[in-house]
Amino acid sequence: MSDTWLMTNLRAVKGRAYPRVIGASREPSWIFFEVALPLLTVAAYAYIYKFMDAPAAFIGFVILGGAMTAFWLNVLWGMASQLYWEKETGNLQLYMMAPISRMSLLAGMAVGGLIGTTMRAAATMIIGIGVFSITLDLSEPLMLVVVFMVTMIALYGMGMMFASLYLLLGREAWHMSNLMTEPIYLASGFYFPVKALGAYAAVGASVIPITLGLDALRQLFYPATSGEYGFLPIEVELLILAGLCVMFLILSKLSLDYMEKLGKRTGRLTLRWQ
Amino acid sequence: MAVTNDLRTFKNAAWLGWQMEANWTDPFLFATYSIVRPIAGTLILVFMYLVITNGETETAFFSYMYVGNAFYMFVAEVLFGVTWVIHDDREHFMTLKQVYIAPIKFYVYVFGRSAIKIAIVSIGVLITLAFGVFVLGVQVGSGGVDVPLFVLSLLLGLSMLLVMGLAMGGLTFLTAKHEGGINEGVAGVFYVLSGVIFPITVLPHWVQGISMALPVTYWMEAIRRGLMPDAMSEIAKGTGLEGLSNLELVGALLLSAFAFLVLSVAVFKYADKVARRKGKIDWTSAY
Amino acid sequence: MPPAVETKALTRVFHPKKKKEGKSVTALAGVDLRIEQGELFGMLGPNGAGKTTLLKILSTLLLPTSGKAYVAGFDVETQFQAVRKRINMVSGGEISGYGLLTVKENLWMFTQFYGMKSQLALQRIDEMLDQFGLADKKDEKVRALSTGQRQKMNVIRGFVTDPEIIFLDEPTLGLDVNASRTIREYIVDWVGKRKDRTVLLTTHYMAEADQLCGRIAIIDDGRILACDTPENLKKMVKTSTMLKLDTTHLENKQGLSSIRGVEKFTFTDNPENNMTSLRFVLEDEAAVSDIVSSVIAGGAKILGLRKTEPTLEDVFIKLVGKGFE
Numbered sequence: 001m002s003d004t005w006l007m008t009n010l011r012a013v014k015g016r017a018y019p020r021v022i023g024a025s026r027e028p029s030w031i032f033f034e035v036a037l038p039l040l041t042v043a044a045y046a047y048i049y050k051f052m053d054a055p056a057a058f059i060g061f062v063i064l065g066g067a068m069t070a071f072w073l074n075v076l077w078g079m080a081s082q083l084y085w086e087k088e089t090g091n092l093q094l095y096m097m098a099p100i101s102r103m104s105l106l107a108g109m110a111v112g113g114l115i116g117t118t119m120r121a122a123a124t125m126i127i128g129i130g131v132f133s134i135t136l137d138l139s140e141p142l143m144l145v146v147v148f149m150v151t152m153i154a155l156y157g158m159g160m161m162f163a164s165l166y167l168l169l170g171r172e173a174w175h176m177s178n179l180m181t182e183p184i185y186l187a188s189g190f191y192f193p194v195k196a197l198g199a200y201a202a203v204g205a206s207v208i209p210i211t212l213g214l215d216a217l218r219q220l221f222y223p224a225t226s227g228e229y230g231f232l233p234i235e236v237e238l239l240i241l242a243g244l245c246v247m248f249l250i251l252s253k254l255s256l257d258y259m260e261k262l263g264k265r266t267g268r269l270t271l272r273w274q
Numbered sequence: 275m276a277v278t279n280d281l282r283t284f285k286n287a288a289w290l291g292w293q294m295e296a297n298w299t300d301p302f303l304f305a306t307y308s309i310v311r312p313i314a315g316t317l318i319l320v321f322m323y324l325v326i327t328n329g330e331t332e333t334a335f336f337s338y339m340y341v342g343n344a345f346y347m348f349v350a351e352v353l354f355g356v357t358w359v360i361h362d363d364r365e366h367f368m369t370l371k372q373v374y375i376a377p378i379k380f381y382v383y384v385f386g387r388s389a390i391k392i393a394i395v396s397i398g399v400l401i402t403l404a405f406g407v408f409v410l411g412v413q414v415g416s417g418g419v420d421v422p423l424f425v426l427s428l429l430l431g432l433s434m435l436l437v438m439g440l441a442m443g444g445l446t447f448l449t450a451k452h453e454g455g456i457n458e459g460v461a462g463v464f465y466v467l468s469g470v471i472f473p474i475t476v477l478p479h480w481v482q483g484i485s486m487a488l489p490v491t492y493w494m495e496a497i498r499r500g501l502m503p504d505a506m507s508e509i510a511k512g513t514g515l516e517g518l519s520n521l522e523l524v525g526a527l528l529l530s531a532f533a534f535l536v537l538s539v540a541v542f543k544y545a546d547k548v549a550r551r552k553g554k555i556d557w558t559s560a561y
Numbered sequence: 562m563p564p565a566v567e568t569k570a571l572t573r574v575f576h577p578k579k580k581k582e583g584k585s586v587t588a589l590a591g592v593d594l595r596i597e598q599g600e601l602f603g604m605l606g607p608n609g610a611g612k613t614t615l616l617k618i619l620s621t622l623l624l625p626t627s628g629k630a631y632v633a634g635f636d637v638e639t640q641f642q643a644v645r646k647r648i649n650m651v652s653g654g655e656i657s658g659y660g661l662l663t664v665k666e667n668l669w670m671f672t673q674f675y676g677m678k679s680q681l682a683l684q685r686i687d688e689m690l691d692q693f694g695l696a697d698k699k700d701e702k703v704r705a706l707s708t709g710q711r712q713k714m715n716v717i718r719g720f721v722t723d724p725e726i727i728f729l730d731e732p733t734l735g736l737d738v739n740a741s742r743t744i745r746e747y748i749v750d751w752v753g754k755r756k757d758r759t760v761l762l763t764t765h766y767m768a769e770a771d772q773l774c775g776r777i778a779i780i781d782d783g784r785i786l787a788c789d790t791p792e793n794l795k796k797m798v799k800t801s802t803m804l805k806l807d808t809t810h811l812e813n814k815q816g817l818s819s820i821r822g823v824e825k826f827t828f829t830d831n832p833e834n835n836m837t838s839l840r841f842v843l844e845d846e847a848a849v850s851d852i853v854s855s856v857i858a859g860g861a862k863i864l865g866l867r868k869t870e871p872t873l874e875d876v877f878i879k880l881v882g883k884g885f886e
Contacts (some may be wrong), residue, residue, distance in 0.1 A: 004676065007676060008675070008676030009676075011676050011677070011679075012673055012674045013675040014673055015352045015669070015670045015671070015672075015673025015674055016670070016673075016674075017658045018662075018666070018670055018673075019661065019662050019666075019670065020670075022307050022666070023543075023659075023661050026661045030458070033458075033459075033461040036459065037458055037459055037462055039463065040459070040462030040465060040466050041465070041557075043466050044462075044465050044466045044470070044471060044472075045322065047466070047476050048319070048322065048323075048339065048471050049322070049326065050472075051472040051473065051475055051476045051511075052323070052326045052327070052335075052336075054326045057669070058326070065586070076676065089656055089657075090652075090655050090656055090657055091657055091658070093617075093620075093622050093650075094650075094657055094671065094674075094718075095674065096621075096622055096623060097620050097621060097645060097650060098645060098650070098674035098675060099642060099645035099646040099674075099675060100279075100674055100675075100676070105674075131833070133327065139842075175307060178307075178311070179307055179310060180315040181311070181313050182312075182318065183310055183311070183314040185314070185318055186314045186315075186318045186321070190318075191318055191322055192321050192322045192325045193325060195324040196321050196322065197325060202562075222411070241534065241559050251861075259290065264621075264622065264623055264624045266576075266626050267575055267617075267623050
């Protein structure tokens with residue numbers, strides 16, 4: 001593995017991330033579609049908690065969950081479905097022909113998606129906090145950053161794995177992403193503490209990195225609620241998330257290699273409209 | 275003759291809609307797919323409720339929230355369905371221009387294509403309600419069902435949603451890229467402002483004024499009063515519309531629906547004209 | 562020095578995903594080919610002949626079913642990374658890149674997949690945009706380009722990484738005369754500048770292959786039927802006589818192939834002006850009078866009759882027994 005190899009692949013990451021980062025500034029309409037729309041759901045759920053006289057922390061839980069939907073949607077539509085769309089537009093064959101590791105392409109997609117989506121999620125958070133006048137505990141900033149970063153690496157690792165697996169799908173890809181929206185919001189506890197699902201369901205849902213990541217972030221932002229509503233101790237959640245990082249990155253490499261081989265054997269890498 | 279042609283257009287469009295909705299997979303998977311999403315969406319609310327109330331679901335408010343959310347599926351899916359027909363035909367299948375220039379009524383074609391979505395979502399609503407009644411103790415039928423009120427408001431509401439969907443579809447002519455964005459936004463506004471899952475009384479006072487202008491607010495109230503009159507009178511904090519009699523409620527629904535009908539037709543005609551002037555009927559986003 | 566491209570009994574069969582979806586299709590059936598470094602080599606064949614399949618295998622996107630393929634001496638199946646460092650490909654009508662990026666940004670993005678330093682890449686992109694007459698479009702979004710401009714951008718994308726071997730799959734497909742000429746001139750100029758550069762061009766435009774290529778392989782149904790310089794290919798039909806005959810609509814053409822001295826013939830009916838155009842490869846010029854008699858007996862009038870110089874199309878008709886379109 002030479003420096004040149006490393007530099008080539010880092011450049012590929014930068015190249016593939018670029019359109020995603022620059023896209024946000026080129027299409028300002030995202031502010032409406034990707035910030036205002038999640039805020040509507042957040043507002044509806046916040047009001048229902050208000051109507052039920054729920055503890056104030058629940059409004060914060062909902063806003064945080066609403067912001068995190070941006071990442072999940074980005075993983076579904078911007079990662080999982082992406083290689084499929086690249087195939088449809090003809091880009092995939094150009095990517096596959098380039099003298100780089102396929103992983104750097106996926107990493108570029110992930111880094112670009114993550115940067116763009118963080119901006120959107122932050123906007124949702126800031127507006128939500130402002131509109132509903134909530135206060136967050138920021139006494140452990142380092143831990144917050146670490147939990148967030150590890151969650152994101154695991155989540156986008158999962159997205160990278162999905163990206164290759166989706167190549168197996170044709171028109172079903174769209175439906176698959178659609179199907180993984182509300183059910184995952186439910187399973188991962190986007191709008192309520194995942195502990196409410198019961199221990200077995202929560203353990204099952206923990207395979208989706210956002211489940212534990214969100215739970216840990218909620219515990220950090222609202223330490224007082226940790227005992228009653230937190231699923232596992234933050235340190236344990238962080239450890240599991242780190243394990244998921246490794247697992248998904250390995251699985252994504254394996255599935256990508258498998259798909260490339262399969263694609264080359266069957267000709268599917270370049271066939272459109274299957 | 276014209277009616278026969280319209281019926282044929284409607285029937286063929288509905289058949290086409292069915293093929294597009296269902297032929298991508300086997301019937302079992304399709305049925306699962308059609309049911310899982312709405313049920314999951316409903317369960318999110320159920321768990322939100324449970325976590326606060328520690329497991330008590332046989333309350334008037336739970337039924338209010340549950341039934342409202344179930345019928346909201348119509349709002350989301352009809353608005354989405356109509357616009358998606360236009361988006362899908364233009365962007366993916368690239369057949370919109372052929373349909374548009376064919377000697378048929380375009381809106382009849384769009385309604386035919388959407389009809390199948392309404393049929394599918396109706397099954398989703400029924401299953402959700404059945405789950406609520408039998409598993410969670412939702413109080414549908416408490417105090418009997420006011421059938422005339424329910425049927426009248428259901429039909430009125432669905433027609434209103436179809437026409438609003440067409441207006442959104444017209445706007446889709448002009449905004450190629452954002453797929454379901456606009457209708458999602460409008461549907462989202464209804465979700466927050468129309469007393470779907472919580473009474474509008476919890477909203478800031480000035481926002482309640484907007485709620486009172488939206489037909490979906492009256493529709494939701496009328497549907498619930500039709501299905502569960504007793505539970506509705508038990509909502510302790512009031513729904514914000516408790517001052518209206520059933521007759522006044524239907525009158526308000528009719529009036530606001532008519533206002534939205536006029537607005538929707540105007541929006542569609544304007545969007546249609548602009549789209550033709552700017553050559554956007556057969557536009558694709560291409561990126 | 563290894564050949565730029567070499568294939569040995571290269572075969573590719575496509576199987577349907579499900580049996581009910583049809584039979585297997587043999588896209589390449591034992592192709593043997595050798596292209597030396599520095600050649601501008603053409604593959605000429607109708608749609609579905611196997612040209613694109615061959616390019617996909619050579620560009621590491623598709624595996625052969627059997628046989629071997631080497632690019633710059635490397636096995637495309639096992640040494641694909643080494644192959645990828647040396648190649649690039651441009652297809653006609655491709656829609657690569659992202660519509661929200663500008664022309665320059667799109668091109669830069671693709672250079673990054675080849676590890677080019679940004680400064681060098683941007684400098685080279687500017688030069689090439691200038692050469693292709695696209696300098697004023699560099700900051701425009703790709704979605705605003707015309708078909709011809711877009712294809713010029715695609716061609717720049719292929720050449721900007723300075724590959725040793727470039728595969729061009731119908732690069733002028735659907736373009737107007739000017740855009741086609743710009744691209745053709747660039748290709749000839751590029752390959753002529755250095756001896757270690759190779760172009761493999763597929764096309765179904767006869768004149769393009771004739772004008773550009775040093776050698777041409779004629780391919781049909783996955784088989785190479787002939788491979789030589791355009792001049793030598795045309796010599797294959799030199800001993801024959803080419804005859805072009807225009808008539809009013811000729812209903813029955815069956816008898817023409819059995820006329821003594823007719824080696825092959827093709828025809829085109831043009832319903833717009835009610836004409837039939839016939840093209841014959843004759844072994845014996847004496848057949849002309851029988852052809853004329855047969856046409857007149859068939860109730861058609863002769864509108865024009867002339868002998869023609871052999872073209873690659875005549876070669877194809879002789880080899881395959883049918884025209885191109």
